[in-house]
Amino acid sequence: MRRFFEHVPLELWRSYHWQVQNRIRTKEELERYIRLTEEEIKGIELTKGLYPMAITPYYLSLIDPDDPRDPIRLQAIPRAVEVDERVQSLGDPDPFREEGEVPGLTHRYPDRVLFTLTTFCAVYCRHCMRKRIFQEGERARTKEEIDRFLDYVRQHEEVRDVLISGGEPLSVSEEKLEYLLSNLRKIPHVEIVRFGTRLPVLAPQRFFDDRFLDLLEKYSPIWVNTHFNHPKEITEEAEEAIDRLLRRGVPVNNQTVLLKGVNDRPEVMLELFRRLLRIKVRPVYLFHCDPVKGALHFRTSLQKGIEIMEYLRGKISGMGIPTYAVDLPGGKGKVPISPNYILKAEGNTFLFRSPLDGTVEYVIEDAQIL
Numbered sequence: 001m002r003r004f005f006e007h008v009p010l011e012l013w014r015s016y017h018w019q020v021q022n023r024i025r026t027k028e029e030l031e032r033y034i035r036l037t038e039e040e041i042k043g044i045e046l047t048k049g050l051y052p053m054a055i056t057p058y059y060l061s062l063i064d065p066d067d068p069r070d071p072i073r074l075q076a077i078p079r080a081v082e083v084d085e086r087v088q089s090l091g092d093p094d095p096f097r098e099e100g101e102v103p104g105l106t107h108r109y110p111d112r113v114l115f116t117l118t119t120f121c122a123v124y125c126r127h128c129m130r131k132r133i134f135q136e137g138e139r140a141r142t143k144e145e146i147d148r149f150l151d152y153v154r155q156h157e158e159v160r161d162v163l164i165s166g167g168e169p170l171s172v173s174e175e176k177l178e179y180l181l182s183n184l185r186k187i188p189h190v191e192i193v194r195f196g197t198r199l200p201v202l203a204p205q206r207f208f209d210d211r212f213l214d215l216l217e218k219y220s221p222i223w224v225n226t227h228f229n230h231p232k233e234i235t236e237e238a239e240e241a242i243d244r245l246l247r248r249g250v251p252v253n254n255q256t257v258l259l260k261g262v263n264d265r266p267e268v269m270l271e272l273f274r275r276l277l278r279i280k281v282r283p284v285y286l287f288h289c290d291p292v293k294g295a296l297h298f299r300t301s302l303q304k305g306i307e308i309m310e311y312l313r314g315k316i317s318g319m320g321i322p323t324y325a326v327d328l329p330g331g332k333g334k335v336p337i338s339p340n341y342i343l344k345a346e347g348n349t350f351l352f353r354s355p356l357d358g359t360v361e362y363v364i365e366d367a368q369i370l
C-alpha cells in the first residue's frame, strides 16, 4: 500500500535515497497528508530545534489519517507533551552515561563496545533513548573520529563484539561503511559486528540495493538488531528487506520498546511477535521505556510489562517470547524481569503456578541419595 503517494513511480518509491530526500520535515508538508491535532501542531512548533521531526514517505504511508491515536503517528509526529514542563523536569538526556572519552564510544561490558556512527535518522522516533543527539544536527563521524575508535578497539583485546549504532548507522555512505568494516575485520580479536538499525522499519528500501547488500555480506559475520514496535510496521516492504538480509547471511533480531498508547496491550504484543516469527525475525528483547528526557510520556508501569509477559506464555512458542528487561540508569546493565511462577519453596519442594492453569507441586530429588 502506498497511501498518499500512489502518484510516485514505483522505481522512485523503492529507492532509499528518494525516501530520504523526500522526508517530511515541516508542519506545512505534513498537513498536505494529515489533519493535525492541536497537540501535534503545538508539538511541531515547540520541539523545533530541540527534537526535530523527519518522516519518510514510506513510514508516513502507514499512518491511518483518521485515527489520532494511530501507533505509527504516535511514534513519528511530535506532540506538545514532549516539552511539557513536568516531562522535561524529569528524566535524563543520557541516562546510560554513554558519552565517554572517545567520541561516540561506550565501553560498558568488557567484551563489547558501542559506537554511534552518525546522528542522522531516517525518522526521528519520538520515544528515542538518544533524543539528546537530535540537537547536534545530522552529522556522520569523520574519518579521524572513526580512526580514534578503531585505535581504541585495537588496543583492547578483550573486545570481541562491536555494536555500531547511531542515529542510523546504515545510513552512512557505502565508502564510509566499507572503511569502518574493512578495518574492523583486520582486528583479530573482533569476532562479530552488529548494527543497531531501524531502517527495516522506517525505510526498508535501503535493503533493496544489491550493491549495499554485497558490502554487508563481504564483511560477515554481521548481525542486525532492529526495532519493530507494532504489527502495522510489518509490511510487504519490511518483509522483503528482512528476506534480502537473511539471504545474504545476516541474521536479524528485534528489540521492542514498551510504549504507552502504542503497544501496551497484550494482544498487540502477541500479534507483533507472531508476525515477527513469520518473517523470521527473533524477538529478543522487550525493553521497558527508559527514563529519557522528552520521552517520559511513553512510560508505562512495570506491572504492565509483567502483565504482557504473563499473557504471552502459552500462546506463542518460547522462541517468540522476548526477555522483558529494564536497562538500569548509570550504565549499570540490563535486568531481566519475569512474572513470578514460584508460589512456595520449602527445601527441595516447590509450588509452581502453571502458566496454563492451577498450581503444580514440583520436587527435586536430593542429589546425594541418587
Ligand code: SF4
Pocket: 120, 121, 122, 123, 124, 125, 127, 128, 129, 130, 166, 167, 168, 198
Ligand atoms: S531510528 Fe533509532 S536512533 Fe533514530 S530516532 Fe529512531 S529509535 Fe532513535
